[in-house]
Amino acid sequence: MTAAVDIHEAVKRYGSVTALHRVDLSISDNEFFTLLGPSGCGKTTLLRMIAGFEDVTEGEVRLFGENIARLEPNRRPVNTVFQHYALFPHMTVIENVAFGLKMKGVDAATRRGRAGRMLDMVHLSAFADRMPDQLSGGQQQRVALARALAPEPKVLLLDEPLSALDLKLRQAMRVELKQLQQDTGITFIFVTHDQEEALTMSDRIAVMSEGRVQQVGTARDIYEAPVNRFVADFIGETNLLEVDVARVEGGTAEVVLPGGHRITCPSATTAPGRHHLSIRPERISLSAEADLTATVDRVVYLGTDLQVMVRLEGGTPFSLRMQNAARVSPPEPGATVGLHLEEGAARLLAD
Template sequence: MAEDQGDIAVDIDHVTKRYGDFTALADVSLAIRSNEFFTLLGPSGCGKTTLLRCIAGFEDITLGAIRLYGDNIVDLPPNKRPVNTVFQQYALFPHMDVTRNVMFGLLRLGQSEAAARKRAGEVLDLVQLTQFADRLPAQLSGGQQQRVALARALAPNPKVLLLDEPLSALDLKLRQAVRLELQQIQQETGITFIFVTHDQEEALTMSDRIAVISDGRLQQIGTARDIYEEPDNKFVADFIGETNLIDVTVAGIDNGQATCTLPGGNHFTCPAAQGAHSGRGHLSVRPERVSLSDPAQGLLTGTVSRLIYLGTDMHVDITLTDGEVVTARVQNSAGTRIPAMGETIGLNFEAGAARLLID
């Protein structure tokens, strides 16, 4: 069913961006819903920040259209677009206290001193920085500076907030805490957030939906569960978390189900991604969905070649007869038997866990 255009905040319509002979974005189309926390995810250099800058107006597009609530904004300069951006570097004014930093943009927009100060107080309360209102940026931690930059961007009530890897400068523990704060602020304000990151965990934990991008091309859009459980292709499966990619021979596909021959000769039926075909293929199975068994009862059989202790989990690498390595993740709980190095072991997949992918 077609999506109600009234629910679309940002419509990226066949956008291409070229720098000379280099194509940074290749015919990208996606629709970001109003009040959504939407993430652009991909490795460094994939085009996600370029797309964000095109939305902001800092980059011109070569082809296509960008619509904000139905209006094409490609010809509008950045200062005329009802969007704000939080960058990796927060670019706070070092000589201004927190309140004046937040007020700066409001005063530039023509608000009175009193109105700007009142609004600054509201957003500082929202990001829990009221007690730091009189401090200079140098007197704040990295996480606090990040929240000042966020407050400054939120102050004018933008229709869309663009966030370009704003957590990358923070340490791991602080990043995890700020993720939750960002999610809560987005829900409280109802502003559409478009978040850029290369961190899969950030994307999975924060987003309503995720767009995975590689080499300037859109690979897949979906919820965190969609992307993780039902990847469309090898890149998405391999980029999002860990997965086993097992070479199989595909006899045929009927009504979305593929009949495959596994290494060792056993036959197996599983869901197939759209576009999958007969011949050589790749089966994707997450390590936590692989179970260990007696060799005689396994879909696959191999030899334990490596054991990695990770606290709650044990990663068990099993080398198959054809030399492929399959990883199983086993919980370190009471009663769980961990196989020994060199032991011959059987492998099975949880129901619905395996998926035939396209390249």
């Protein structure tokens, strides 16, 4: 598969502070690729290096094989959609969308035709002659997307473009963004700190922390098979238990749980000893055939399901999810319960 963007040994320093530590990534053509991580992890810095807004201290950034690390931003075949839409308030919607084409010297008829097609794509043709202040936040975001797509960039960079929208609009725009990427065939590189956004839209995700890429994979890979504590804890909810590892062989570990029960599970480490185990709350059920014994602290109503907060022997906090159904009777606070782990529910982490 053709690589749209290749990042090799990329380093970014600001004086004595290193924001990115020798980052290596290969992003395929026509891929929806997400850079995910908390504030300060380096994801926006990396995006700005691809765009040309930040210099590369060391390493290479290649676009379809060409090293663009020293190429000026306006000469790169990429476009950026920012968190703040930055629409021109004195221009109509269609004039905003056509602006980039005008700067490239495209004739009036051609740019109006292409801008019109972009507005069709984002379902805003009926708003072509309105001013930006006559649009909702979600509509303004779609105009910004249409404006970025109009010059037909090879790569579209999106820097947390949904963060200013309310929950319902964000959910709707996720679907639209993914559909736009598939319809245009353009490589999308999306920056977010929102795990749900990343999981629902991405072909692949790079999880970042402290200027380093921790793991790259599909949403299922990242969620089901995290490589370390940071990834396991950052993506969704998980229970992290410190456990003794008796044996590791062929990617499978024998683990001693609190209370002495032994299980086998997939392992991201090859070394016996003291390690952390990740167990997702939805992969645990109440059962008399228990892998763990716990005391119920409280039950939290979440609408579609119930979160049962418990404490294991020794006082370690732990949680599980139960479906909210008429037939389900949640346990009472103070009750002693047995917890059963689904097969494959636990994963031993590298650190």
